[in-house]
Amino acid sequence: MFRALLTSRLQAAFTAAGIDLPEGFTPGVVIASDTRFGDYQSNAAMILAKQLKTNPRALAEQIKAALQVEDLCEKITVDGPGFLNLTLSPAALAQRLSVIVKDVHVGVPQVEKAKTIVVDFSAPNIAKPMHVGHIRSTFIGDSLARVARFIGHKVITDNHVGDWGTQFGMIIHGWKTQLDQSKLKADPIHELVSVYKAVNAAAKADEAVLETCKAELVKLQQGDAENLGIWKECVRLTLEQLEKVYGALDIKFDHYLGESFYNDALAPLVAEMLNQGIATISEGATVVFSDGSVKPENDPFLIRDKDEWKPAPCIIRKGDGGYLYATTDLATIDYRVKEWQADEIWYVVGAPQQLHFRQVFAAAQRRGITTKMIHIAFGSILGPDGKMFKTRSGETVGLLEVIDEAIERARTAADEKEQGLSDTEKDEIARIIGGGSVKYAELSQNRLTDYKFSWDKMLSLQGNTAPYLINAYVRTRSIFRKLDGEVTLTDDLAITEPAERALAMKLAQFAENAHDILDDHRPNLLANYLYELADTYHSFYEACHVLRSEGTARNTRLTLCEATSRVLKTGLGLLGIQTTERM
Ligand code: ARG
Numbered sequence: 001m002f003r004a005l006l007t008s009r010l011q012a013a014f015t016a017a018g019i020d021l022p023e024g025f026t027p028g029v030v031i032a033s034d035t036r037f038g039d040y041q042s043n044a045a046m047i048l049a050k051q052l053k054t055n056p057r058a059l060a061e062q063i064k065a066a067l068q069v070e071d072l073c074e075k076i077t078v079d080g081p082g083f084l085n086l087t088l089s090p091a092a093l094a095q096r097l098s099v100i101v102k103d104v105h106v107g108v109p110q111v112e113k114a115k116t117i118v119v120d121f122s123a124p125n126i127a128k129p130m131h132v133g134h135i136r137s138t139f140i141g142d143s144l145a146r147v148a149r150f151i152g153h154k155v156i157t158d159n160h161v162g163d164w165g166t167q168f169g170m171i172i173h174g175w176k177t178q179l180d181q182s183k184l185k186a187d188p189i190h191e192l193v194s195v196y197k198a199v200n201a202a203a204k205a206d207e208a209v210l211e212t213c214k215a216e217l218v219k220l221q222q223g224d225a226e227n228l229g230i231w232k233e234c235v236r237l238t239l240e241q242l243e244k245v246y247g248a249l250d251i252k253f254d255h256y257l258g259e260s261f262y263n264d265a266l267a268p269l270v271a272e273m274l275n276q277g278i279a280t281i282s283e284g285a286t287v288v289f290s291d292g293s294v295k296p297e298n299d300p301f302l303i304r305d306k307d308e309w310k311p312a313p314c315i316i317r318k319g320d321g322g323y324l325y326a327t328t329d330l331a332t333i334d335y336r337v338k339e340w341q342a343d344e345i346w347y348v349v350g351a352p353q354q355l356h357f358r359q360v361f362a363a364a365q366r367r368g369i370t371t372k373m374i375h376i377a378f379g380s381i382l383g384p385d386g387k388m389f390k391t392r393s394g395e396t397v398g399l400l401e402v403i404d405e406a407i408e409r410a411r412t413a414a415d416e417k418e419q420g421l422s423d424t425e426k427d428e429i430a431r432i433i434g435g436g437s438v439k440y441a442e443l444s445q446n447r448l449t450d451y452k453f454s455w456d457k458m459l460s461l462q463g464n465t466a467p468y469l470i471n472a473y474v475r476t477r478s479i480f481r482k483l484d485g486e487v488t489l490t491d492d493l494a495i496t497e498p499a500e501r502a503l504a505m506k507l508a509q510f511a512e513n514a515h516d517i518l519d520d521h522r523p524n525l526l527a528n529y530l531y532e533l534a535d536t537y538h539s540f541y542e543a544c545h546v547l548r549s550e551g552t553a554r555n556t557r558l559t560l561c562e563a564t565s566r567v568l569k570t571g572l573g574l575l576g577i578q579t580t581e582r583m
Contacts, residue, residue: 002511010084016068021048028044041085044084060083096504097559106510106570109511119148119158120349121349137350139439147523158256158336159253159255160332162258169215171234266327276367285319286315346521382453406455421582437459439466444528480565503539506536510529513526
């Protein structure tokens with residue numbers, strides 16, 4: 001907000017000073033990294049002086065003279081080699097504060113041009129174990145979708161579940177020969193996965209079992225009624241259970257258009273790509289080769305083999321007529337573009353699928369699709385020992401297990417802190433803290449780095465954790481509880497103390513932060529911001545009496561508490577984390 005305002009004033013100052021801007025140069029203002037000289041800073045004069053070969057300080061002085069920011073700043077200085085430093089006035093900060101406590105978007109401006117953005121995330125595979133990659137995707141995707149929606153985009157969330165594929169040969173065989181109905185009823189995902197694992201092992205040991213599974217798969221693909229029925233039941237049971245998990249985590253999808261939804265589109269798509277000359281037949285398969293339009297190092301259809309670039313085609317139909325993951329993804333893009341008029345599609349999927357998406361995006365572009373497609377990749381989650389993350393029982397971890405354990409641990413912690421809460425209240429708090437802790441542990445990390453999963457760390461009340469932030473929120477609420485609702489905040493505000501100023505400044509920066517998150521799709525920028533906000537709030541609370549102050553000071557401080565409360569709640573909400581009034 002301030003950044004955008006000051007940037008436009010700065011640009012106007014260049015015009016007013018009669019300085020022509022060279023092509024490709026747009027002067028800008030950033031939040032000062034060292035706040036001793038000001039709140040915002042611009043190095044535009046230094047960059048431009050270099051190009052124009054003039055003195056940067058003199059140029060900065062010239063811009064300063066033309067800069068009209070009396071309504072926003074109390075001080076402008078030229079420092080060092082030619083930095084312009086801007087210090088906001090207490091009145092401007094107070095004015096922002098009163099917006100933050102009233103505005104539904106807590107002062108965050110809406111985008112000028114709303115886009116239709118499809119967010120493709122979570123997407124587990126039916127009857128296959130859900131792995132940590134699905135956990136990361138679920139949390140990152142949900143948060144990015146919330147942020148995009150919050151700043152005014154039209155967002156469509158789509159869970160592209162793997163509900164079709166070779167695993168169903170094994171599942172159907174297992175269903176017919178060894179399914180335990182009672183276990184299936186109790187925990188369908190678990191039973192289907194264990195049947196799949198057992199048949200998979202049997203098929204590895206015995207060629208005959210493998211053949212039977214293949215035959216079951218062919219029957220399914222040819223529309224055999226019994227096999228189709230089993231497949232449908234597997235999908236239904238899994239989705240039903242998944243929706244419960246998503247529900248407990250407060251995650252919603254607008255659509256569940258899984259892979260099978262596109263089955264009928266695959267044959268015509270491949271035919272069309274052959275017609276368009278984008279695909280060719282090679283050794284019986286239908287594939288997309290490089291068209292030589294980009295440098296080999298940027299070409300997803302080439303792979304380096306020693307000193308040579310060799311073709312790495314994308315297969316869209318196998319020799320036996322079977323279609324692939326990539327074919328489905330191409331059909332999915334068509335659908336999202338045609339039916340939803342998607343301007344952008346975000347794929348929140350682990351880094352190992354990078355080549356797949358590069359190929360699919362390039363193939364779609366060759367088909368004339370101009371929608372912006374972005375692969376939002378992430379690394380892995382490691383156990384505390386730095387190796388693959390495992391559960392207590394030693395299995396690879398799925399979303400369900402992690403959430404259950406987090407809630408259970410948070411419940412134990414709530415019991416230990418017994419403070420006159422009922423069991424139902426404690427259950428609710430445990431659900432919020434448990435789920436929130438796992439989400440926050442994920443979202444506070446740079447998505448591209450691997451991170452270590454640590455129960456103790458994520459559930460701790462100290463440090464950069466969900467409990468710490470939720471606790472900061474609870475503290476802001478407890479002030480208002482003490483006042484028993486008898487408080488009407490007014491616009492009579494005066495920011496005088498340094499601690500008040502620091503907090504008002506931090507609160508105002510949410511307007512910028514909420515937009516910056518989407519520059520590179522990084523929820524950790526928001527997490528870090530909220531952590532800093534909570535810290536700034538604690539320092540303010542230690543430095544300034546709130547309830548024992550009077551008049552304008554009291555109204556200002558209560559308004560700061562209320563604004564902090566609103567920004568924390570909204571910000572945590574954008575991470576998909578709920579708050580509780582007590583803990
Ligand atoms: N089901 C896939 C997997 O588990 C993820 C799907 C991601 N979305 C997509 N459109 N390919 O690896």
